[in-house]
Amino acid sequence: MADGLLHRVLAQVEVSFSNSMIEAFWRSPRHQWLYLHSLDSFTQLVQLIDFYVEEHNTQVPHHAFVGRTPDEIYFDQPDGVRDRLKAARVDARRARMEANRGESCRVCEPPPTQKSVSVISAVAKAPP
CATH class of the missing domain: 1.10.1220 (Arc Repressor Mutant)
Structure with missing residues (x-):
């Protein structure tokens, strides 16, 4: 900052643009991809990010x-x-x-008619 290469700016005051779109993009791979893998090396991190970006751009509708x-x-x-x-x-x-x-759940099937039940019971009660 002392050499004039960096300048301090106040967010939402002196900045007329937003990082929200890129931050939303990176939130997805972080939560849906990177947190699911163990990151043992920087090379592995780069490979996982490359894979995610390739899939995001070519495969995912x-x-x-x-x-x-x-x-x-x-x-x-x-x-x-x-x-x-x-x-x-x-x-x-x-x-x-x-x-x-x-499919049938038997709840919607109509009950047997009373006529058929009464005929069966009449036959059962009839003397031989």
């Missing part, structure tokens, strides 16, 4: 991009994700409804 990955947005790759997700939702709903309709 993002809600803000309507199911596309950051790489698909950046490289302007064709968007077929929306259609695939919609078809998968329709198929899953159809399969779920068929499975639910195939």
